[in-house]
Amino acid sequence: MKQVRLFAIAGIVLCCLSTPCLSADVTGRAFISSSLGSFMFMSDEYMNGNALDSGTRPRLYGEAGFGYVFKPYLAATMTAGFGWEAYSFDDDRVVTVAPVTVGAEYRLWTGKYVPRAGAGIGLYHWSVLQDRRVLKDAVTREELKRSDFGGYMLAGVDYFALPNIAVSLDLVGHHIFSEDEDAFPSGYSLNDDMLMLKASVKYYFSSQEKGL
Numbered sequence: 560m561k562q563v564r565l566f567a568i569a570g571i572v573l574c575c576l577s578t579p580c581l582s583a584d585v586t587g588r589a590f591i592s593s594s595l596g597s598f599m600f601m602s603d604e605y606m607n608g609n610a611l612d613s614g615t616r617p618r619l620y621g622e623a624g625f626g627y628v629f630k631p632y633l634a635a636t637m638t639a640g641f642g643w644e645a646y647s648f649d650d651d652r653v654v655t656v657a658p659v660t661v662g663a664e665y666r667l668w669t670g671k672y673v674p675r676a677g678a679g680i681g682l683y684h685w686s687v688l689q690d691r692r693v694l695k696d697a698v699t700r701e702e703l704k705r706s707d708f709g710g711y712m713l714a715g716v717d718y719f720a721l722p723n724i725a726v727s728l729d730l731v732g733h734h735i736f737s738e739d740e741d742a743f744p745s746g747y748s749l750n751d752d753m754l755m756l757k758a759s760v761k762y763y764f765s766s767q768e769k770g771l
Contacts, residue, residue, distance in 0.1 A: 614646070652694075657685075687703035
């Protein structure tokens with residue numbers, strides 16, 4: 560009986576490892592994605608709380624995306640997201656970020672597991688809020704919110720649960736060109752680095768299929 564169970568389990572594992580590999584080449588297909596994760600600021604001491612003798616409390620980050628796979632090893636992507644991070648000394652003070660990015664991904668191979676590396680550019684809208692109101696610099700009275708350009712690098716992997724559905728895990732590093740010491744001499748005036756971890760579900764489709 561134990562041998563039968565062992566062979567059954569082995570057969571299921573082999574099917575899981577082999578079947579998607581025959582059909583996970585999504586070249587010529589577009590995809591939509593939905594992501595959930597978290598992030599933290601790294602470099603600016605006001606963003607990460609060090610200058611305020613505080614730590615930060617990562618909160619949720621959500622994202623929607625669209626892409627197209629031109630070749631087995633090359634895809635173009637576009638994303639729009641929103642997230643926030645709180646401070647340990649005061650949960651009512653938060654930093655929000657809403658990036659819109661475009662980029663390219665290099666896909667190592669086709670199969671059930673597809674490692675990926677990517678890079679791109681983005682526009683990052685950020686703000687610092689206290690009790691849901693935008694804070695102002697103590698000297699210039701400029702509101703602590705801006706839309707700044709930046710870029711990102713990504714490393715991740717796709718797992719094809721079905722031929723047209725993949726679950727992804729990505730580690731993304733963002734750099735935001737937000738330095739402005741003239742407008743914000745009291746703080747929040749440096750370039751920002753942001754580290755993000757997110758999990759996604761992707762649905763691949765072809766615009767040439769019937770009904771689309």
